[in-house]
Amino acid sequence: xxxxxxxxxxxxxxxxxxxxxxxxxxxxxxxxxxxxxxxxxxxxxxxxxxxxxxxxxxxxxxxxxxxxxxxxxxxxxxxxxxxxxxxxxxxxxxxxxxxxxxxxxxxxxxxxxxxxxxxxxxxxxxxxxxxxxxxxxxxxxxxxxxxxxxxxxxxxxxxxxxxxxxxxxxxxxxxxxxxxxxxxxxxxxxxxxxxxxxxxxxxxxxxxxxxxxxxxxxxxxxxxxxxxxxxxxxxxxxxxxxxxxxxxxxxxxxxxxxxxxxxxxxxxxxxxxxxxxxxxxxxxxxxxxxxxxxxxxxxxxxxxxxxxxxxxxxxxxxxxxxxxxxxxxxxxxxxxxxxxxxxxxxxxxxxxxxxxxxxxxxxxxxxxxxxxxxx
Amino acid sequence: xxxxxxxxxxxxxxxxxxxxxxxxxxxxxxxxxxxxxxxxxxxxxxxxxxxxxxxxxxxxxxxxxxxxxxxxxxxxxxxxxxxxxxxxxxxxxxxxxxxxxxxxxxxxxxxxxxxxxxxxxxxxxxxxxxxxxxxxxxxxxxxxxxxxxxxxxxxxxxxxxxxxxxxxxxxxxxxxxxxxxxxxxxxxxxxxxxxxxxxxxxxxxxxxxxxxxxxxxxxxxxxxxxxxxxxxxxxxxxxxxxxxxxxxxxxxxxxxxxxxxxxxxxxxxxxxxxxxxxxxxxxxxxxxxxxxxxxxxxxxxxxxxxxxxxxxxxxxxxxxxxxxxxxxxxxxxxxxxxxxxxxxxxxxxxxxxxxxxxxxxxxxxx
Numbered sequence: 001x002x003x004x005x006x007x008x009x010x011x012x013x014x015x016x017x018x019x020x021x022x023x024x025x026x027x028x029x030x031x032x033x034x035x036x037x038x039x040x041x042x043x044x045x046x047x048x049x050x051x052x053x054x055x056x057x058x059x060x061x062x063x064x065x066x067x068x069x070x071x072x073x074x075x076x077x078x079x080x081x082x083x084x085x086x087x088x089x090x091x092x093x094x095x096x097x098x099x100x101x102x103x104x105x106x107x108x109x110x111x112x113x114x115x116x117x118x119x120x121x122x123x124x125x126x127x128x129x130x131x132x133x134x135x136x137x138x139x140x141x142x143x144x145x146x147x148x149x150x151x152x153x154x155x156x157x158x159x160x161x162x163x164x165x166x167x168x169x170x171x172x173x174x175x176x177x178x179x180x181x182x183x184x185x186x187x188x189x190x191x192x193x194x195x196x197x198x199x200x201x202x203x204x205x206x207x208x209x210x211x212x213x214x215x216x217x218x219x220x221x222x223x224x225x226x227x228x229x230x231x232x233x234x235x236x237x238x239x240x241x242x243x244x245x246x247x248x249x250x251x252x253x254x255x256x257x258x259x260x261x262x263x264x265x266x267x268x269x270x271x272x273x274x275x276x277x278x279x280x281x282x283x284x285x286x287x288x289x290x291x292x293x294x295x296x297x298x299x300x301x302x303x304x305x306x307x308x309x310x311x312x313x314x315x316x317x318x319x320x321x322x323x324x325x326x327x328x329x330x331x332x333x334x335x336x337x338x339x340x341x342x343x344x345x346x347x348x349x350x351x352x353x354x355x356x357x358x359x360x361x362x363x364x365x366x367x368x369x370x371x372x373x374x375x
Numbered sequence: 376x377x378x379x380x381x382x383x384x385x386x387x388x389x390x391x392x393x394x395x396x397x398x399x400x401x402x403x404x405x406x407x408x409x410x411x412x413x414x415x416x417x418x419x420x421x422x423x424x425x426x427x428x429x430x431x432x433x434x435x436x437x438x439x440x441x442x443x444x445x446x447x448x449x450x451x452x453x454x455x456x457x458x459x460x461x462x463x464x465x466x467x468x469x470x471x472x473x474x475x476x477x478x479x480x481x482x483x484x485x486x487x488x489x490x491x492x493x494x495x496x497x498x499x500x501x502x503x504x505x506x507x508x509x510x511x512x513x514x515x516x517x518x519x520x521x522x523x524x525x526x527x528x529x530x531x532x533x534x535x536x537x538x539x540x541x542x543x544x545x546x547x548x549x550x551x552x553x554x555x556x557x558x559x560x561x562x563x564x565x566x567x568x569x570x571x572x573x574x575x576x577x578x579x580x581x582x583x584x585x586x587x588x589x590x591x592x593x594x595x596x597x598x599x600x601x602x603x604x605x606x607x608x609x610x611x612x613x614x615x616x617x618x619x620x621x622x623x624x625x626x627x628x629x630x631x632x633x634x635x636x637x638x639x640x641x642x643x644x645x646x647x648x649x650x651x652x653x654x655x656x657x658x659x660x661x662x663x664x665x666x667x668x669x670x671x672x673x674x675x676x677x678x679x680x681x682x683x684x685x686x687x688x689x690x691x692x693x694x695x696x697x698x699x700x701x702x703x704x705x706x707x708x709x710x711x712x713x714x715x716x717x718x719x720x721x722x723x724x725x726x727x728x729x730x731x732x733x734x735x736x737x738x739x740x741x
Binding site for chain 2: 013014017018020021024025027028031032035058059060061062066067069093094095096103104105154155172173188189191192194195196197198199226244247248251252255256258259262263266267269270271274318
């Protein structure tokens with residue numbers, strides 16, 4: 001034990017380089033995961049955290065709410081399908097609004113108040129009760145989306161008063177505003193004087209108690225023409241970008257996971273080989289195998305702890321830099337994700353150090369006599 | 376020098392682990408770069424292709440096509456600004472396009488244009504389109520008639536153009552009238568009257584940034600004029616993507632340098648006795664370090680070859696949803712970065728090589 005620490009003290013540069021490399025890699029894995037998770041939430045949070053269990057999109061929308069339009073009479077047609085409790089129009093659109101004194105982006109989610117499509121993660125205030133009221137995504141208090149603030153859809157819409165805030169309710173990296181369907185229609189007309197009709201983006205559906213949303217969605221798809229019915233989960237997963245982001249970043253994460261144990265394993269194998277003669281001597285004067293292995297594992301643990309501390313420090317610094325730089329997507333990580341990632345890193349690293357352990361176990365103390373084992 | 380090379384040849388085994396790690400890092404670098412390029416180039420092609428100095432949006436749009444609206448009166452104001460030459464209207468609609476013989480519609484960006492972007496022929500007749508190569512993957516062929524959106528607006532494909540994607544969708548370059556038909560039929564709430572566009576491509580004299588400023592001044596703030604580069608980076612997500620990926624790539628390069636440094640420090644340590652002897656025989660520190668550097672460069676070169684090949688192979692098998700695009704420039708950049716990090720990494724051993732005392736060769740073993 002004492003030897004293991006003494007060795008680290010004597011060879012600070014080597015261990016610092018290794019801990020630095022491991023730390024940077026752990027940081028990268030955590031960073032990529034944080035970005036993936038937060039990016040996805042930023043893109044589809046509002047869709048995930050609204051009350052409609054089934055969303056009926058236009059068949060040509062390519063499963064993208066932003067590009068979807070359904071005919072007005074589709075709402076009634078969907079309402080007649082077996083298993084549908086309530087069906088209401090849902091309007092979604094990105095608008096430029098004046099909030100907190102400047103022009104900003106906001107995504108309006110227009111729904112029938114008290115009907116499907118209302119926010120489910122209200123943290124403060126209340127749900128809108130009439131036209132011109134909204135629940136806004138939280139985290140934008142300073143931007144003019146706090147309770148009591150008024151926002152105006154440019155160029156000259158009627159003011160919308162924020163009466164509540166909901167968590168994880170962004171959409172396309174902009175704050176969502178849950179408003180009445182008529183408020184949404186009015187916003188469309190404000191923006192475009194040439195507008196002919198304002199059609200719903202989708203039909204928001206709640207299913208009767210006990211019915212499975214997937215079954216109801218399938219039935220709607222079969223019986224109503226020109227639509228594609230998705231469960232809430234499907235609508236989230238198939239949103240543009242979500243699967244592309246997930247797949248791309250999972251390949252990157254996988255590669256990082258391979259590199260970490262490789263570097264760590266490589267380092268300790270070389271170190272063990274270099275120390276073979278000393279280790280042989282130690283064995284000859286009575287040190288048992290377990291002692292040597294414990295020393296090695298202790299060093300692995302020291303490197304991992306130093307690396308992880310370094311990584312977490314970097315992550316915190318990045319988070320501070322990003323929020324100072326005004327980036328919407330932060331690097332906060334759930335405790336579960338953090339624990340899983342670190343668990344995988346530690347597990348793989350221990351696995352990689354087994355190669356060194358094996359070498360250590362094969363050392364024959366007899367070789368200390370005669371010098372044959374000093375090579 | 377010759378000893379260094381000979382060691383590599385005679386004992387390749389000792390360099391394999393470091394080479395393997397570096398090769399993986401090279402794969403990572405190319406892969407990350409390929410993702411960044413794929414996302415960036417696929418999203419921005421339609422703007423990069425514009426032969427315009429300035430792109431003009433309406434002020435309320437926050438520089439987004441889909442929310443911008445330039446009516447004929449505003450366009451006339453822009454055209455009156457001194458220095459403004461030709462102007463051309465632009466309008467974009469993102470729709471699903473039904474391809475003959477395919478069940479799944481393709482993602483398309485229908486762009487109406489007046490000034491031909493580079494690589495795109497002049498505006499076709501109404502009902503016809505130049506299609507981006509990207510759409511070939513969805514089964515689009517020359518002469519096909521695509522049906523756009525729920526309304527099924529027909530458009531016939533005249534031929535293909537390259538590198539003009541918009542937000543990772545294949546562009547269909549059409550006449551303004553065709554665009555308006557598609558927009559009005561599929562987005563009645565965003566219908567556009569005759570003569571209305573979303574943005575203007577402007578050619579003019581002088582510095583584009585100055586021109587942009589005088590356009591905004593000339594319209595009393597009703598427009599937001601951007602240089603073409605600014606317009607590229609105002610596309611949703613582009614700037615964030617770039618900074619995120621550049622950060623990850625930079626950190627990965629640092630890891631490569633650290634790994635190399637670590638490996639050669641260990642190697643130098645092993646050779647302390649040998650270096651002492653060589654110094655006693657007259658070898659200079661510089662000569663010895665040149666050997667280390669040479670080995671680092673050779674190891675990196677081999678790692679790069681393996682790593683880049685692996686990345687290219689990986690590029691062939693990734694799912695179609697991953698927007699990977701491996702560009703020759705990216706490969707060159709990776710080679711340069713890795714070689715630099717090899718040089719920097721091996722330099723950490725320099726101090727150790729210098730400190731070795733030739734006198735240690737006599738009497739002491741290490």
